[in-house]
Amino acid sequence: MSAAVSEKNSVLMEKIVSLCKRRGFIFQSAEIYGGLNGCWDYGPLGAELKRNLKEYWWRKNVQERDDVVGLDGSILTLEAVLKSSGHLDGFSDEMSTCKSCKRHIRFDQLRDLIANSAWAQSLAEAMTVEKPGDPAGVSADGETLARWARKKGKTLAPNLALVRNPEVVISWIIEESVRHQPMDPWYFTQLVATEQLRQTGPVNPCPDCGGELTAPRKFNLMFETNFGAAGDGTAYLRPETAQSIFVQFKNVLETSRVKLPFGIAQIGKSFRNEINPRNFTFRSREFEQMEIEYFCKPEDGLRLTDEWLEARLTFYEEIGIPREHLHIVDIPDGERAFYSQKTYDIEYEFPFGIQELEGIAYRTDYDLGVHQKGSGKSLEYFDEESKEKLLPHVVEPSAGCDRTVLALICEAFDEETVTDEKGKEEVRTVLRFSPRVAPVKVGVFPLLKNKPELVAKAREVQKLLTPFMTVFYDEAAAIGRRYRRQDEIGTPFCVTIDFDTIGENGEELKDTVTIRERDSMKQERIAISELRAFLLDRIQ
């Protein structure tokens, strides 16, 4: 992305964030206290928008399918579940950062990385050539070290203490080598990275540049919480909704009379202690997922992954995110999780970059396998046809709910230049939501507030529609302003009660209203009796 484009998109994103706050879509959590990093609250309109998304997803993926059932699992999660799933080990890495080049290093990988690093291999080679036949360990040879530091070290590990300040470091090494005979190779590796041994103790070197690494810090990527009356038990806030689906697989299977292939769907909150929340609600510490685990026979996994990709793309189209703004990434071998045979990411062109909305992963029988092993309970499925037991495989379409809401807002946001009768140009801000997801479906206005007949009639129309859709009644300010207010929150239709409606201009126009469409700003006149059907037909 060029700097100019980046700047333009940054301004666009600021406008979107500002609109979200101004109109009550999204607020920062605990704003009056200074805010809580990585957490956001949905205001009245945001709550409607998000509900519409979730309800449509549920309807399409659960209610309108006879092969998917729903689940609503607990957020608090037993430690053993996350132990089996691999989250407990995989989600709490110790990390070090290089003070010179800022690279992040997973501490458990450090020794391997050092062993394979160019400078460490070069140094080891130099020591071996100069001192052949010293199998017990590394012995310090000041001259060899100094020569290496001046030559190869300068290019391979410019930030290594030995290279930056050979005299001091070599003196430490010689001193230490007397006390440690034979010297442990790892201790030697630490020593060449240590400039102030007395002050700092031995430090670890960066595998890239030789610079000093910070002490390892533990990143708890899951939120831990106390549990039980005495508070001495440990539970976790789930980092994904999927695990309760796997853990309840057997119960659902036995109670729902489902047969392979079938899916279990769930919408709910998940929590990850993101190192760096960023980009408005995109990367939050508390977020909502819409997940399906679609269980199948092993031979169907790859085919179903492709089918789900298609189904999900259609879904995005139906809520107003066109395929042209989505990118499908087929995650290549080596970059997928080790248990996945196929993974697609569906990405959206956000103003801040192309970012993931949903992942569709063929996870084989990994999940049921680990929980079967962890719990000691069989999770096998008996196939009536073949009379055989099998451990089902699973395809997981996992969508980010908040991310999709953000994509809906970004996609809908538009600033349009309109020219009024006097030739004056002005900007019309419109959220072009699909009527299906729009938080308010219809605005109802009396043309004038100070005419009781108009107000009364408008209230009647409001009452007529309220049971079927979200209606916003507004009588304040000029009619044009009211239209624009609705444009800004993405209301697809506005109904205005005027003097025709109350029969002032003839019997044939009595009980008709104007209905104005958001995008075209065109109006047509229809009978109040047809209003409900007209609108329901267009908002589904």
Next chain:
RNA sequence: GCGGGUAUAGCUUAGUGGUAAAGCCCUAGCCUUCCAAGCUAGUUAUGUGGGUUCGAUUCCCACUACCCGCUCCA
């Protein structure tokens, strides 16, 4: 987590070591026969905590949050 930037009303901005200004928005009233009209009145702000000072929104320090670039992203 690192580096850089920002923080004044709901929004956009002004300004000052000594009473904080405007436009838009919003609210109420008047007016108004279809696209942000007009008039009147009104509410609302120096992110938090320290320090320097007689006095700090302004200068200094710390914290928090947000933005940008790295980094991370099961």
